[in-house]
Amino acid sequence: MPAFLNSRAMRDGAAQTAFVGALVLLVGIAIVTARANLEAQGLSAGFGFLERATGWRISFSLIDYDTSSPYWKAILVGVLNSLFLGAIALPLATLLGVTVGVMRTSGNGMAELLGTVFVEVFRNVPLLLQLLFWYAILLSLPSPRDTGLLPGGIALSGRGIYVPGLNVTGGSVFIAILLVLAAAAMALWLKSARLVSAPPRAVRRAIRATWALGTTAAVAALWIGRIPETALLSIPVQQGLNYREGIRISPELMACVISISIYGAAYIAEIVRSGINAVPKGQAEAGRALGLSSWHIFSRIRLPLAIRIVMPTMINQYVWLFKATTIGIAISFTDFFMVISTSINQSGQTLELIGILMGGFLIINYSIAWVLNRLNDAIALKGTQLRI
Amino acid sequence: MQELVPHTTAIRPSPFSSLRARYFSTPLNGAVTLVCATVALWLLWSAFDWAVLHAVFGTGQREACLAAEGACWSVVSSRWRIVLFGLYPFEEQWRSGLACLVMGAVIALSCAPWFWNARRLPLLWVTGFATFYLLMRGGFFGLPVVTEQNWGGLSLTLFIFAAVCILGMPLAICFALLRRSKLPWIARTMALVIDTIRSLPLLSIMFTFAIVLPFVLPGWLTGDKLYRVIVGYALFFACYQAEIIRGGIQALPAGQEEAAMALGLGYWHRVGYIVLPQAFKNALPPTINQVVITFKETSLVTIIGFFDVMASGRAASGTAEWNFAVIEIYVFVALIFFVFVFSLSRYGAYLERRLDVGRR
Numbered sequence: 001m002p003a004f005l006n007s008r009a010m011r012d013g014a015a016q017t018a019f020v021g022a023l024v025l026l027v028g029i030a031i032v033t034a035r036a037n038l039e040a041q042g043l044s045a046g047f048g049f050l051e052r053a054t055g056w057r058i059s060f061s062l063i064d065y066d067t068s069s070p071y072w073k074a075i076l077v078g079v080l081n082s083l084f085l086g087a088i089a090l091p092l093a094t095l096l097g098v099t100v101g102v103m104r105t106s107g108n109g110m111a112e113l114l115g116t117v118f119v120e121v122f123r124n125v126p127l128l129l130q131l132l133f134w135y136a137i138l139l140s141l142p143s144p145r146d147t148g149l150l151p152g153g154i155a156l157s158g159r160g161i162y163v164p165g166l167n168v169t170g171g172s173v174f175i176a177i178l179l180v181l182a183a184a185a186m187a188l189w190l191k192s193a194r195l196v197s198a199p200p201r202a203v204r205r206a207i208r209a210t211w212a213l214g215t216t217a218a219v220a221a222l223w224i225g226r227i228p229e230t231a232l233l234s235i236p237v238q239q240g241l242n243y244r245e246g247i248r249i250s251p252e253l254m255a256c257v258i259s260i261s262i263y264g265a266a267y268i269a270e271i272v273r274s275g276i277n278a279v280p281k282g283q284a285e286a287g288r289a290l291g292l293s294s295w296h297i298f299s300r301i302r303l304p305l306a307i308r309i310v311m312p313t314m315i316n317q318y319v320w321l322f323k324a325t326t327i328g329i330a331i332s333f334t335d336f337f338m339v340i341s342t343s344i345n346q347s348g349q350t351l352e353l354i355g356i357l358m359g360g361f362l363i364i365n366y367s368i369a370w371v372l373n374r375l376n377d378a379i380a381l382k383g384t385q386l387r388i
Numbered sequence: 389m390q391e392l393v394p395h396t397t398a399i400r401p402s403p404f405s406s407l408r409a410r411y412f413s414t415p416l417n418g419a420v421t422l423v424c425a426t427v428a429l430w431l432l433w434s435a436f437d438w439a440v441l442h443a444v445f446g447t448g449q450r451e452a453c454l455a456a457e458g459a460c461w462s463v464v465s466s467r468w469r470i471v472l473f474g475l476y477p478f479e480e481q482w483r484s485g486l487a488c489l490v491m492g493a494v495i496a497l498s499c500a501p502w503f504w505n506a507r508r509l510p511l512l513w514v515t516g517f518a519t520f521y522l523l524m525r526g527g528f529f530g531l532p533v534v535t536e537q538n539w540g541g542l543s544l545t546l547f548i549f550a551a552v553c554i555l556g557m558p559l560a561i562c563f564a565l566l567r568r569s570k571l572p573w574i575a576r577t578m579a580l581v582i583d584t585i586r587s588l589p590l591l592s593i594m595f596t597f598a599i600v601l602p603f604v605l606p607g608w609l610t611g612d613k614l615y616r617v618i619v620g621y622a623l624f625f626a627c628y629q630a631e632i633i634r635g636g637i638q639a640l641p642a643g644q645e646e647a648a649m650a651l652g653l654g655y656w657h658r659v660g661y662i663v664l665p666q667a668f669k670n671a672l673p674p675t676i677n678q679v680v681i682t683f684k685e686t687s688l689v690t691i692i693g694f695f696d697v698m699a700s701g702r703a704a705s706g707t708a709e710w711n712f713a714v715i716e717i718y719v720f721v722a723l724i725f726f727v728f729v730f731s732l733s734r735y736g737a738y739l740e741r742r743l744d745v746g747r748r
Contacts, residue, residue: 354600
C-alpha cells in the first residue's frame with residue numbers, strides 16, 4: 001500500500017475531493033450536454049430570451065399582460081398568481097384548521113366527532129384528487145343564465161363565482177393591503193418590544209393608534225385609487241348569458257383555494273390539536289384555581305401556549321402548503337410552475353427556466369420561513385423560568 | 389356507643405352523568421352539541437340520500453343514471469376494470485390484480501414487527517417487488533409480455549410507490565450518514581443538496597426528471613421516462629427521509645456511539661449495529677407518515693402524463709357515454725386511496741402509542 005494512504009488527513013482529503021468532484025462533474029456534464037443540444041436546435045444559451053415576446057395568453061393575471069408581453073413578464077404573472085393563491089389559501093387553511101383543532105380538543109363529544117371525521121376524510125385522500133373533485137363540482141354549477149343572485153350579491157355559476165367588489169385600481173388595493181400589513185407588523189413589534197420605560201397603558205394606546213392610522217391610510221389609498229366615472233361599489237348584474245360588474249373568481253382559482261385550504265386545514269388541525277394537548281395540565285388547573293372562566297383559560301392560557309408550541313411545525317407546514325400550490329397546473333391555473341413549463345415548451349430554454357423555477361421557489365420558501373421565524377421569535381416566551 | 393362510620397358510598401358516575409358531562413355540562417356546551425349533531429345528521433342524511441336512496445346500481449344503467457338525482461354507481465360497475473388496470477390487456481388483467489394483491493400483502497406484512505430487521509424487511513420488499521414485476525411483465529411460462537407502456541391504474545400506482553420506497557430508503561440512509569459525516573465538505577455539500585431538493589415542489593422535481601433530463605444527459609444515461617420519474621421521486625423521498633433518520637440519530641444519547649467506540653467497533657459496525665437500529669426505532673412514526681404521504685403523492689404522476697389510478701379514473705369517465713358521472717368515479721378512486729392511507733396512518737398512530745408506552 002502506498003505510504004500516503006496511511007495518512008488519515010490524506011485519505012479524508014481524497015474522499016472529500018472525490019465526493020464534491022463527482023457532483024461538480026455531474027453538473028458539468030449536464031451543462032455541456034445541454035449546450036450541445038441547444039446548438040443542435042439552433043438556440044443560444046443565456047437569459048436573452050426573457051426579453052422576447054411570448055405569444056401566448058394567460059387566462060388569469062393580476063397585472064397587465066398580453067401576447068406581446070415578454071417572457072419575464074409572463075413569469076412575473078405566474079409568480080404573482082402563485083403568491084396570490086398562497087396568500088388566500090394559507091390564511092383560510094389556518095382559520096379552518098385552528099377551528100377544527102379546537103373542536104377536536106373541546107371536550108364536547110359531538111364536536112370532536114365532527115372534527116375527527118373532517119381530518120380523517122380530507123387528510124387521507126390525495127390533494128390532486130380533491131382538487132379535481134372540487135373543480136368538477138364547480139364546473140357542474142348551472143350556467144350564468146340559470147342562476148340568480150344570492151343574498152349579498154353573490155352569484156354561483158359554472159363559469160365562475162361573482163362577488164361584489166370595489167371599482168378601484170389594482171395598485172391601490174395592493175398599497176392598502178401593504179398599509180394594513182405594516183400596521184400589523186408595527187403593532188406586533190410594539191407589543192413584543194416591551195418598551196420597558198413606557199407604562200402598559202401608553203403601549204396599548206400606541207398600538208391602537210397604529211391600527212387606526214393604518215386602516216385610515218388604507219381606506220384613503222382605496223379612495224384615491226378609485227376608477228373615475230363608476231360607482232365605488234360594483235355589484236354583479238345578470239346580463240344576457242353572463243354577469244357583468246363585480247369580481248369574477250374563476251373556477252380554477254376557486255377550486256385551488258378550496259382544495260388547498262381544506263387539505264391544509266386537515267393537517268393544521270392535527271398540529272393544533274397536538275399543540276393544545278401538549279400544554280401541561282397544570283397551566284389550565286392553575287387558571288381554574290385563580291377562578292378564571294373556561295373561556296378565559298382557553299383563550300388566555302391554553303391557546304397562546306399552544307400557538308408557541310406548534311409555531312416551528314407550522315412554519316414547515318406553510319412552506320409545504322405553498323409548494324403544494326403548484327398542483328394548480330392539473331386544472332390549468334396559471335401559476336409559477338405552469339408558466340415555466342409552458343415557457344419551456346415554447347422557447348426551449350430548458351436549463352435557464354428550470355434554474356429560474358428553482359431559484360424562485362428557494363427565494364419564496366426561504367422568505368416565508370424567514371418571516372414566520374421572525375414572528376416566532378417575536379411571540380416566543382421571554383425569560384428562562386418559563387417552561388412549557 | 390355507636391361508632392361513626394365514614395360514609396363510603398362514593399359518588400360513582402352513572403353512564404347518564406358522564407354523558408351529560410361530555411355533551412351538556414353548560415348551556416354553551418349543550419348548544420355546541422346540538423349544532424354539531426344537526427350538522428352531522430344533515431351530512432349523514434345527504435350522503436345517504438345521494439349514495440344509496442337515489443342512487444343507481446347495476447351495470448350499464450346509463451339512461452337510469454341520467455334520470456336519477458343521486459349517485460350513478462353504474463359507472464363504477466361498468467368501468468372499474470379501467471380504473472384498476474388501465475390499458476392492461478383484458479385477458480391478462482388477472483395478473484395485474486394478482487400483482488396488486490402481492491404488493492398489498494407486502495405492505496401488510498411489513499407492519500408485523502417480526503419483519504423489522506435489516507435482513508427480513510429488505511428481503512420481503514425485494515422479493516415482493518420482483519414477483520410484482522415478473523407478474524406484470526410476463527414473458528415466462530407462456531405468459532405474454534406486457535411492457536410498461538401498457539401498465540396502468542392501481543398497479544402502476546403501486547409499482548411507482550414500491551419502487552420509490554425500495555430505491556429511496558437505502559439512498560436516505562446514505563444521505564443521512566453523509567450529512568452527519570465528520571468531513572466538513574461532504575457534510576456541507578450533502579446539506580446543501582438535501583435542503584435545496586426539500587425546498588422544491590415534488591411536481592417540479594418529477595417534471596425536471598421526466599422532461600428536462602433527456603435534454604441534459606448523454607443519450608445512454610437517460611432510460612425510460614417512467615424510470616426517470618421514479619428516480620426523481622426516490623431522490624425527493626430520500627431527502628425527506630434522510631432528515632427523519634438524522635432526527636432519529638440525533639435523539640440517541642451520545643454515550644451509545646461513544647461506548648461502541650470504546651469497545652473498538654469500526655465505523656460500519658457502529659452504524660449498522662448500534663446507531664441505525666435505534667435511530668429507526670426513534671424515527672418509526674415519522675417514517676410511516678412519510679411513506680403514507682409518498683403513497684398519496686404518487687398521484688402527481690398523472691400530471692406528468694402517466695396512466696396511474698387517478699388518470700385511469702378520469703379516463704373511465706372521459707368517454708361521451710359516462711362523462712356526466714365524473715364525481716362518482718372520483719369518489720371511487722378516493723375510496724381506494726382512503727383504504728390504503730387510512731389503515732396505514734391508523735397503524736402509525738397505534739405504533740406511536742405503543743412505542744410511547746414502552747419508553748415510559
